[in-house]
Amino acid sequence: MTMRVRIPQTAVARRERFERIYRSNYEAILGYARRRTEPDEAADVLAETFLVAWRRLEAVPEGDETRPWLYGTARRVVANHERARRRRGRLDARLREAPGAAAAPAGDRAALAAAFLRLTEQEREVLSLVGWEGLDAKQIGAVLGCSANAARIRLHRARRRLAGELERAGWSMNSHPLEEIA
Amino acid sequence: MKNDAIDAAVAELALVRDSDLRGAARTPAADALLAKIVAKEVREPVRVDRAPRFLLAGAALAVVAGVLVFAFAGTNREQTASAATVLRHAGTIARKQPPVVLQPGQFVYTRSRNLWTVTTVLSGKSFTVLEPHSREIWLGPTGGRLHEVTGRPTFLTLQDRETWLALGRPQTTVTGESDNKLDPMPRPTLPTDPGTLYAQLHKQAEANGNGVDAEMFTLVGDALRETGASPEQRAALYDVAARIPGVRLLGRVLDPPGRRGTAVVLDNEHNHVRNTLIFDPETSLLLAEQETALPGGQAPAGKLIGYAVYLEQGVVSSMNARPAR
Numbered sequence: 001m002t003m004r005v006r007i008p009q010t011a012v013a014r015r016e017r018f019e020r021i022y023r024s025n026y027e028a029i030l031g032y033a034r035r036r037t038e039p040d041e042a043a044d045v046l047a048e049t050f051l052v053a054w055r056r057l058e059a060v061p062e063g064d065e066t067r068p069w070l071y072g073t074a075r076r077v078v079a080n081h082e083r084a085r086r087r088r089g090r091l092d093a094r095l096r097e098a099p100g101a102a103a104a105p106a107g108d109r110a111a112l113a114a115a116f117l118r119l120t121e122q123e124r125e126v127l128s129l130v131g132w133e134g135l136d137a138k139q140i141g142a143v144l145g146c147s148a149n150a151a152r153i154r155l156h157r158a159r160r161r162l163a164g165e166l167e168r169a170g171w172s173m174n175s176h177p178l179e180e181i182a
Numbered sequence: 183m184k185n186d187a188i189d190a191a192v193a194e195l196a197l198v199r200d201s202d203l204r205g206a207a208r209t210p211a212a213d214a215l216l217a218k219i220v221a222k223e224v225r226e227p228v229r230v231d232r233a234p235r236f237l238l239a240g241a242a243l244a245v246v247a248g249v250l251v252f253a254f255a256g257t258n259r260e261q262t263a264s265a266a267t268v269l270r271h272a273g274t275i276a277r278k279q280p281p282v283v284l285q286p287g288q289f290v291y292t293r294s295r296n297l298w299t300v301t302t303v304l305s306g307k308s309f310t311v312l313e314p315h316s317r318e319i320w321l322g323p324t325g326g327r328l329h330e331v332t333g334r335p336t337f338l339t340l341q342d343r344e345t346w347l348a349l350g351r352p353q354t355t356v357t358g359e360s361d362n363k364l365d366p367m368p369r370p371t372l373p374t375d376p377g378t379l380y381a382q383l384h385k386q387a388e389a390n391g392n393g394v395d396a397e398m399f400t401l402v403g404d405a406l407r408e409t410g411a412s413p414e415q416r417a418a419l420y421d422v423a424a425r426i427p428g429v430r431l432l433g434r435v436l437d438p439p440g441r442r443g444t445a446v447v448l449d450n451e452h453n454h455v456r457n458t459l460i461f462d463p464e465t466s467l468l469l470a471e472q473e474t475a476l477p478g479g480q481a482p483a484g485k486l487i488g489y490a491v492y493l494e495q496g497v498v499s500s501m502n503a504r505p506a507r
Contacts, residue, residue, distance in 0.1 A: 027203040
């Protein structure tokens with residue numbers, strides 16, 4: 001549960017605090033949005049997320065808790081984004097087609113993407129928050145609005161589910177260059 | 183399959199990596215978005231906490247009525263001219279003050295007493311209470327701390343109490359003690375040239391719907407309190423205040439703890455609020471601020487709707503320390 005920090009903010013202090021939050025989290029939130037929406041929608045998600053933060057600055061927690069709060073806001077913005085929902089299919093297609101940074105064989109990547117896309121949206125999100133945003137269970141809990149323990153359980157189930165999908169698809173970790181990265 | 187391997191496989195699917203976006207926060211596009219966002223009016227859809235942009239102390243109504251005994255009695259034009267003279271002199275004083283230079287592990291400590299309005303909106307109805315606070319804040323380059331005790335609120339008007347009763351007596355505010363960590367104190371970025379500062383604050387104020395002059399007066403007050411502004415910046419702020427149309431000299435006053443101060447006011451006809459700043463003529467430090475209702479607003483004319491009294495300030499060596507008395 002996030003406690004509301006009620007810090008009286010003067011106009012100048014308020015703007016300065018917001019600018020610090022904006023500058024230090026801009027790339028992370030843009031990345032979050034770009035990984036989940038089309039580029040033009042990502043700009044909207046970015047703007048809407050920071051606009052919420054500006055208007056609710058007194059509710060934005062300090063320190064290490066700031067970024068998970070912003071991710072959580074961005075997540076809701078994405079979820080509510082009509083255009084994002086309409087174009088979800090296109091994004092999924094890009095996920096299948098895009099070359100991976102680790103140069104995985106095209107067939108393996110397609111199988112991996114296909115397995116990932118068979119998961120529920122919630123399973124994909126919890127795995128993405130670890131794999132794409134590098135969050136831990138406590139931070140995931142803050143994003144999803146649940147306890148760290150609940151986040152751990154969701155993560156465990158999602159990992160197990162993806163592993164099952166990959167095994168069914170004959171995707172072997174042992175022969176994949178990702179093994180070296182892991 | 184190992185967790186790490188699964189996580190790495192998922193990472194492989196990322197269409198964009200953070201490293202691809204490095205530097206994006208400092209691009210013209212990012213600057214433009216930031217400017218667009220901060221130009222938006224801040225609205226809280228459910229609960230409105232009014233920050234203390236002002237004021238005197240607990241018995242401030244009595245103070246306004248009876249203790250501001252040296253108030254000037256000239257015409258508005260005379261008072262405006264006098265205010266400019268007094269504010270420019272305050273700027274001269276400010277410039278002579280020694281700068282506060284914090285060593286690692288040091289903090290600027292400020293103790294204050296505040297009151298501000300909290301409006302709650304429920305089922306299309308709203309009621310407003312006045313929430314008192316005792317506040318201690320430690321600000322430093324490595325972080326800070328805010329310790330606050332929220333007292334029992336009172337209703338702004340009888341009508342507010344009746345609305346609260348009609349809504350089933352919902353919780354108004356959370357009283358009690360709170361203790362929070364703060365981010366490192368932001369480095370003051372205000373220009374020290376009065377003309378440049380005036381232009382900057384004017385531009386900021388233009389985005390506000392409460393009138394440019396009143397907003398500029400508020401911005402000056404904001405920058406004078408708890409911001410760590412340098413003597414040169416404080417001098418420029420007083421100089422800017424001297425140029426704001428409509429700022430009037432109230433005269434020499436005693437603030438609630440009984441300290442001698444000089445008061446200047448600006449009436450905001452947009453939101454029907456009188457803003458008062460009281461500063462120490464010997465040091466130019468801000469002693470207190472106050473907001474009172476003017477005719478035509480939600481609150482009865484003359485009603486105190488907010489204040490802040492700065493009781494103690496000093497440099498300390500830890501976030502638990504207080505200045506020696």
